[in-house]
Amino acid sequence: MKSLNEDIKTGQWKPVYLLCGEEAYLKKQYKDRITKAILPEGDTVNYAYYEGKGINPGELIDLAETMPFFAERRLIVVENSGFFKNASPELAEYIKTMPETACFLFVEQEVDKRGKMYKAVKSKGRITEMGRQDEKTLLYWLASQVKREGRQIKESTAKYLLAKTGTDMENLEKELEKLFSYTMGQTEITVEDVEEICTSQVTNQIFVMVEAVAEKKQKKALELYYDLLSLKEPPMRILYLLTRQFRLLLQVKDLLEKGQTKAQIASTAGIHPFVAGKYMQQCKSFSKKELRSIMEEAAETEHMVKTGRLSDRMSVELFIVKYSSV
Numbered sequence: 406m407k408s409l410n411e412d413i414k415t416g417q418w419k420p421v422y423l424l425c426g427e428e429a430y431l432k433k434q435y436k437d438r439i440t441k442a443i444l445p446e447g448d449t450v451n452y453a454y455y456e457g458k459g460i461n462p463g464e465l466i467d468l469a470e471t472m473p474f475f476a477e478r479r480l481i482v483v484e485n486s487g488f489f490k491n492a493s494p495e496l497a498e499y500i501k502t503m504p505e506t507a508c509f510l511f512v513e514q515e516v517d518k519r520g521k522m523y524k525a526v527k528s529k530g531r532i533t534e535m536g537r538q539d540e541k542t543l544l545y546w547l548a549s550q551v552k553r554e555g556r557q558i559k560e561s562t563a564k565y566l567l568a569k570t571g572t573d574m575e576n577l578e579k580e581l582e583k584l585f586s587y588t589m590g591q592t593e594i595t596v597e598d599v600e601e602i603c604t605s606q607v608t609n610q611i612f613v614m615v616e617a618v619a620e621k622k623q624k625k626a627l628e629l630y631y632d633l634l635s636l637k638e639p640p641m642r643i644l645y646l647l648t649r650q651f652r653l654l655l656q657v658k659d660l661l662e663k664g665q666t667k668a669q670i671a672s673t674a675g676i677h678p679f680v681a682g683k684y685m686q687q688c689k690s691f692s693k694k695e696l697r698s699i700m701e702e703a704a705e706t707e708h709m710v711k712t713g714r715l716s717d718r719m720s721v722e723l724f725i726v727k728y729s730s731v
Contacts, residue, residue: 409435409533413442418478421500421509421530423523425489425516430574431535432512436482439510443480451476456484462496469499469507482510489516489523497521500529538574540679543567547577551594554585558594566599571606572677580604607638611646612683614725615654619690623729630725640717641710644724648703655696657681658688699728 412418422439424432444452451473455465465481473479488496488511500509500522509530516523526532538546544563551558558566570580580603587602588594610629617626633643653674660670671681691699706724709715715723 406435406533406535408531412531413438416442418443418508419530420503420505420507421511421526423489423511423513423516423526423530423532424535425511425513425532426535427514427537428535428574429514430578431538433575435533435535436484436510436512440480440482443478443508444476448476450474451479452482453479454482454484455486458485458487460486460488462488462493462499465496465509466499469503469509473506478505479507480510481507482512484512485514486511487513489513489520492517492520492522494521497525500525503529537572537677539677540564540567540572540682543572543574543577543679546574547581550578550581556585556588556594557592562594562596562599565596566603567679568683569599569605569609570603571609572679576606607633607636608646611643611650612687615647615650616687616690618725618729619687621729623726626725626729627722630722634718640721641707644703644706644721647721647724648700651691651696651699651703653684654688654691655693655700657684658691658693658696661685661688702727 409422424435426432440452453468460483465483468481469479471479498521503509511526523532544560544567547563547566548558548560551563566577566580566584570577583602584594584598588598591598610633614626614629617623617629630643634640653676656674657670660673665673667678667681667685670676670685671678674681674684676684688696702724706715706720710717710720
């Protein structure tokens with residue numbers, strides 16, 4: 406992102422930009438920053454926005470060929486078009502020779518780096534991948550957001566917030582807004598404030614449930630299960646998420662035994678580094694044999710529900726009871 410920030414600062418623009426990756430919050434922030442930096446506020450004449458599949462490449466090209474009205478360039482923002490998954494040869498070819506009076510800003514989640522569009526943008530413009538941020542970056546970002554509001558937050562509290570609400574920055578921003586409103590008049594945001602007002606992600610509750618199972622805290626595990634049911638989570642989805650968690654624990658345990666680092670485990674397992682660290686701790690509570698047995702039991706439970714031998718709610722309850730018993 407360093408080169409992109411430099412472009413925004415100096416105003417030395419490339420003809421085409423691609424913002425891609427999983428972190429929607431960062432893509433939105435940079436899309437807005439680029440738009441404000443290129444066009445004067447209120448300039449709607451030289452701005453065009455397209456979203457979704459089915460966009461006509463010819464229409465984009467015609468627009469790029471139209472001279473801007475009393476401005477240096479025309480900005481054309483294209484979001485979630487699918488052009489970088491299903492190649493658009495016509496547009497890819499045009500990008501190579503497009504005029505300096507136009508600027509394309511593509512915002513996509515998935516891209517094919519072997520495709521013509523990706524290669525065309527790479528050769529002519531700038532590509533910035535915005536993936537999930539690591540714990541250190543998120544903690545720094547949280548601290549800056551809190552400071553901007555004139556508040557304080559301890560690092561341990563910030564870590565607790567991440568553990569409770571997840572690492573998606575868009576969701577974190579919403580939870581911070583709730584915290585700022587709830588703690589109006591306070592100097593410091595505390596763990597108690599986070600616990601009181603912030604919403605636990607379902608995946609976090611599943612993680613805590615597995616932790617309770619590992620520690621043989623049956624009452625706590627069942628309370629978490631009933632909480633999820635009260636939130637209208639279907640029992641079979643809860644079982645699916647539990648099974649997924651145990652499968653990840655087995656994978657992480659295997660990778661740990663192979664000597665992989667947290668960063669390597671996160672990359673191999675396709676999970677956030679912060680989450681990988683939590684799994685690395687949790688998997689120590691189980692042997693490989695136990696984890697395999699649990700997954701086999703989960704498959705059997707699902708089969709019993711599908712064949713009508715057990716109700717979905719009861720089957721998952723029995724599953725939790727079995728593995729949280731002392």
